[in-house]
Amino acid sequence: MTKNILIDKLPTKTWNFLKVNSAEIQWDSESAAKTEENIILKKDEKNEPVRLDNSGAEEYTEKVVNVTAEKAARGVIFEVCRGNAPMLSRVNIDLEEGAEVKLVMLLEPSESGLVRHEVRAECGVNSHIHIMTIMIGGGDIYSDDHVTLSGDGARLDADTAYLGKNSQTIDYNIVADHFGKKTESLITVNGALTDSAKKVFRGTIDFKKGSADSVGSENETVLMLGDDVVNKTVPLILCAEENVEGTHGATIGELDADTMFYFESRGIDRETAEKIMAYAAVERLIHMAEDSEFAAEVEEDMGIKTDTEE
Numbered sequence: 041m042t043k044n045i046l047i048d049k050l051p052t053k054t055w056n057f058l059k060v061n062s063a064e065i066q067w068d069s070e071s072a073a074k075t076e077e078n079i080i081l082k083k084d085e086k087n088e089p090v091r092l093d094n095s096g097a098e099e100y101t102e103k104v105v106n107v108t109a110e111k112a113a114r115g116v117i118f119e120v121c122r123g124n125a126p127m128l129s130r131v132n133i134d135l136e137e138g139a140e141v142k143l144v145m146l147l148e149p150s151e152s153g154l155v156r157h158e159v160r161a162e163c164g165v166n167s168h169i170h171i172m173t174i175m176i177g178g179g180d181i182y183s184d185d186h187v188t189l190s191g192d193g194a195r196l197d198a199d200t201a202y203l204g205k206n207s208q209t210i211d212y213n214i215v216a217d218h219f220g221k222k223t224e225s226l227i228t229v230n231g232a233l234t235d236s237a238k239k240v241f242r243g244t245i246d247f248k249k250g251s252a253d254s255v256g257s258e259n260e261t262v263l264m265l266g267d268d269v270v271n272k273t274v275p276l277i278l279c280a281e282e283n284v285e286g287t288h289g290a291t292i293g294e295l296d297a298d299t300m301f302y303f304e305s306r307g308i309d310r311e312t313a314e315k316i317m318a319y320a321a322v323e324r325l326i327h328m329a330e331d332s333e334f335a336a337e338v339e340e341d342m343g344i345k346t347d348t349e350e
Contacts, residue, residue, distance in 0.1 A: 172325055176202070
């Protein structure tokens with residue numbers, strides 16, 4: 041039975057007048073087809089990239105993937121979420137001491153589809169998780185990442201790129217909880233909105249008691265290319281520890297006159313210039329993923345071509 045649920049919640053209510061404390065959607069968990077998978081990344085082994093494909097579903101689906109990265113293990117996980125019906129994908133990652141995991145995701149629902157994606161990560165001493173997310177397609181996307189930096193010296197890098205079009209909704213929530221000493225989080229979000237697309241970004245860095253000498257930073261750049269686009273950027277820094285450093289910043293706007301002059305002086309019209317700039321954030325993450333198979337998949341979907349070997 042379909043019912044209204046609240047997702048992508050801020051840890052503490054704020055910005056009430058903007059109505060961005062959470063997102064509300066309709067969901068039918070009772071009739072969803074449910075699956076669960078367990079993955080272990082082992083130390084001292086060459087862990088080949090793990091590839092998860094959540095494509096082609098024609099009904100409600102809920103998939104859970106549990107990942108354990110053993111002490112000092114290294115691993116890369118690529119995940120593709122597509123479909124014509126609502127789907128939920130939840131990735132739980134447990135990083136033991138010194139482990140490093142890179143999670144690279146393509147969230148691309150069709151116009152009739154909807155993707156909910158959740159990441160829950162627990163990071164041990166001196167571990168490092170790098171979350172890379174590309175959000176494109178035609179359907180609505182709700183992405184919710186919650187990373188707990190429990191061990192001293194644990195680190196989070198989160199890089200996200202999006203391209204919203206038509207009447208699409210993109211809702212992205214990320215929370216970095218700093219518990220350990222000398223922990224670090226760096227959240228970078230870049231994207232473009234066209235037509236009448238809507239986007240909400242909630243970024244929370246929470247310095248818990250005991251997280252001395254920790255550092256957190258979040259930055260977003262939004263390119264608005266439609267008269268009817270709606271953007272809401274909600275940075276939040278919470279602090280219960282004195283000796284920490286947290287910063288946030290956002291750049292929001294259209295193509296400025298200097299940028300257009302640069303393009304026009306090279307014979308590039310405004311429509312083409314806007315397309316180049318809109319795709320730039322996605323192309324950046326394609327390069328960062330350093331995987332030709334993943335790059336080819338995204339490039340084909342977007343009708344672009346990049347030199348991923350540069």
